[in-house]
Amino acid sequence: MSKRLTADLASGALTEALADIAEDAARVILPYWRNGVVAETKSDDSPVTKADREAEALILERLEARYPGVQTVAEEAVAADGAPAEAAEWFWLIDPLDGTRGFIEGRESYTVNIALVHKGAVVAGVVTAPATATTWRSGAPGAGASRRRFGESWQAIKVRNRPASPMAVMSHSMTDVEAERLASRHGCVQWQGTDSSLKFCLIAEGRFDAYPRTGPTSEWDTAAGQAVLEAAGGRVMAEDGQPLRYGKPRFGNGGFVALGG
Numbered sequence: 001m002s003k004r005l006t007a008d009l010a011s012g013a014l015t016e017a018l019a020d021i022a023e024d025a026a027r028v029i030l031p032y033w034r035n036g037v038v039a040e041t042k043s044d045d046s047p048v049t050k051a052d053r054e055a056e057a058l059i060l061e062r063l064e065a066r067y068p069g070v071q072t073v074a075e076e077a078v079a080a081d082g083a084p085a086e087a088a089e090w091f092w093l094i095d096p097l098d099g100t101r102g103f104i105e106g107r108e109s110y111t112v113n114i115a116l117v118h119k120g121a122v123v124a125g126v127v128t129a130p131a132t133a134t135t136w137r138s139g140a141p142g143a144g145a146s147r148r149r150f151g152e153s154w155q156a157i158k159v160r161n162r163p164a165s166p167m168a169v170m171s172h173s174m175t176d177v178e179a180e181r182l183a184s185r186h187g188c189v190q191w192q193g194t195d196s197s198l199k200f201c202l203i204a205e206g207r208f209d210a211y212p213r214t215g216p217t218s219e220w221d222t223a224a225g226q227a228v229l230e231a232a233g234g235r236v237m238a239e240d241g242q243p244l245r246y247g248k249p250r251f252g253n254g255g256f257v258a259l260g261g
């Protein structure tokens with residue numbers, strides 16, 4: 001493993017570099033947003049655009065240039081060529097455009113996601129929201145999480161203490177009845193629908209308290225958001241009550257719940 005990777009992880013320079021890469025990917029994506037982008041349908045029926053593919057190509061090239069030889073597991077590469085047979089000790093999980101449906105419909109809630117996994121645990125991640133020019137990142141181990149607007153300095157963020165009336169944030173992909181049932185199972189009286197990994201970041205910055213999810217997602221949908229949320233003082237638990245882990249069969253997740261303070 002490259003010495004640079006482990007040194008950058010320890011110093012916090014890793015997510016500084018990942019943030020620059022994700023923001024450059026955002027600059028590739030933005031010209032396509034609200035500009036008549038054409039959606040194609042993948043074999044799993046989910047949509048993909050030129051923006052997804054070009055952003056992923058940029059991210060893969062930049063990661064390989066700075067940290068050569070680390071395994072990459074990226075949404076569009078897996079869609080085209082299949083998933084690697086097994087996860088390496090260290091690997092990247094990349095979703096160049098999470099919330100593609102919202103992106104195509106012109107909503108702001110889509111993100112660029114890059115995360116690093118070591119021995120099945122997510123150890124670093126960045127989430128960038130191109131539409132609002134905002135990036136969230138985990139810092140050096142123990143150094144918390146932070147957020148910046150493009151070109152500005154990092155501000156520390158953290159989860160809020162659970163209030164008397166906790167609020168859930170959830171995928172739009174549910175009926176109101178399902179969403180209400182799921183929110184109340186986690187003690188939440190109110191809930192709001194949002195696309196993409198932004199949900200983890202909204203909990204990390206203390207605006208919501210829970211993000212429960214029952215249906216399947218892919219590991220690249222959750223890893224970067226989990227890194228940010230854990231660094232901000234929250235957690236993401238799989239159905240067994242343990243922190244969500246990575247490198248599972250076909251890089252797929254079951255249900256989970258993300259929680260703030």
Ligand SMILES: Nc1ncnc2c1ncn2[C@@H]1O[C@H](COP(=O)(O)O)[C@@H](OP(=O)(O)O)[C@H]1O
Nearest residue numbers: 046097098099100171172173195196216217218
């Ligand atoms: N049944 C399923 N299996 C795997 N991933 C799923 C899925 N249903 C939704 N997802 C993924 O979850 C992401 C959307 O989450 P949300 O509903 O919270 O916005 C999408 O990512 P992409 O937009 O990157 O394809 C989508 O691919």
Ligand SMILES: [Mg+2]
Nearest residue numbers: 095098099221
């Ligand atoms: Mg996704």
